Amino acid sequence: MRTTDLSELAAFDAVARHRSFRKAAEERGVTASAISHAVSNLEARVGIRLLNRTTRSVSLTDAGAMLLAQLSPAFGDIGLALDALNQYRDTPFGKVRINAPNSIAPFVLGPVIGKLIERNPKLELEIVATDRLIDIVEEGFDAGIRLGESLREGMTAVRIKPRMSLVVVGSPAYFARHPFPRMPADLKSHVCIQNMYPNTARYPWFFSREGHEVEFEPTGPLALHDHELMIEAALADVALAYVWEDRARPYVEAGRLIRCLDEWIVPEDWLYLYYPARRHMSAGLRAVIEALRVS
Numbered sequence: 001m002r003t004t005d006l007s008e009l010a011a012f013d014a015v016a017r018h019r020s021f022r023k024a025a026e027e028r029g030v031t032a033s034a035i036s037h038a039v040s041n042l043e044a045r046v047g048i049r050l051l052n053r054t055t056r057s058v059s060l061t062d063a064g065a066m067l068l069a070q071l072s073p074a075f076g077d078i079g080l081a082l083d084a085l086n087q088y089r090d091t092p093f094g095k096v097r098i099n100a101p102n103s104i105a106p107f108v109l110g111p112v113i114g115k116l117i118e119r120n121p122k123l124e125l126e127i128v129a130t131d132r133l134i135d136i137v138e139e140g141f142d143a144g145i146r147l148g149e150s151l152r153e154g155m156t157a158v159r160i161k162p163r164m165s166l167v168v169v170g171s172p173a174y175f176a177r178h179p180f181p182r183m184p185a186d187l188k189s190h191v192c193i194q195n196m197y198p199n200t201a202r203y204p205w206f207f208s209r210e211g212h213e214v215e216f217e218p219t220g221p222l223a224l225h226d227h228e229l230m231i232e233a234a235l236a237d238v239a240l241a242y243v244w245e246d247r248a249r250p251y252v253e254a255g256r257l258i259r260c261l262d263e264w265i266v267p268e269d270w271l272y273l274y275y276p277a278r279r280h281m282s283a284g285l286r287a288v289i290e291a292l293r294v295s
Helices: 003-018 021-028 032-046 062-088 110-119 172-177 184-189 227-235 245-253 283-292
Strands: 051-053 058-060 094-100 123-129 143-147 155-160 166-170 194-196 205-209 212-216 241-244 258-260 271-276
Touching: 003 021, 003 032, 003 051, 003 062, 021 032, 058 062, 094 283, 110 123, 110 283, 123 283, 143 283, 155 283, 166 205, 166 227, 166 245, 184 205, 184 212, 227 241, 227 245, 241 245, 245 258, 271 283
Parallel strands: 094 123, 094 143
Antiparallel strands: 051 058, 143 271, 155 271, 166 241, 166 258, 205 212
């Protein structure tokens, strides 16, 4: 098979998996028009329409679905063959795309990025941080990072560090006007920020002590999904915030925020790096896992 033929098939495979020329182009590192041209050339060469296209959607024809089913294992085998070459290299080679929550990415990946690249100079690490829950397969990621409770079936998960906690913080000026809470029930008389997912769903503040668990649902005037915004609101003396401990730490150490209810705070669920169970693991992804894995 000619190189151009393989390139066309790879372009089709990407479009078929993503159902999008734009996302396929991002994965392949080319323009959307180049992807469209490659797929059109493939269809002209085989004499069969493989994709149905409208201005808003892309779908597979029956022929396209059959071709994709045959191509996916073949491209998997090609990936395995190329990855096997890593045994002849000193360090892993190639791109690894990771998706991680924006609220915790700096504390999980920040401490390891420098050493990871230094030890693996031929590794290309591409990190996209977003709190939106995404399908890592559909969006072309090699792996994602999430709390264990939000992992999907069909994924292999590896526990990673650090284990993080959420804390309640307020400013000195806020506590000068409001009594210091001693119990989660005391929060009912406070102005508390509502924690929100990007899809606008709220989640409660969770506390536990000696086996006694409490969920508190704030009803304050602010609903935010970005922890940095929550901290800014707390610094503005208007409300208490329930944020990741590592995000609050520099402000607490500087005396700009005060922690409360610490005896009710428990570590969150472990974080996991997850990837499709049926997809081969590249040497680059193995290097990332080893850098993050809980020892």
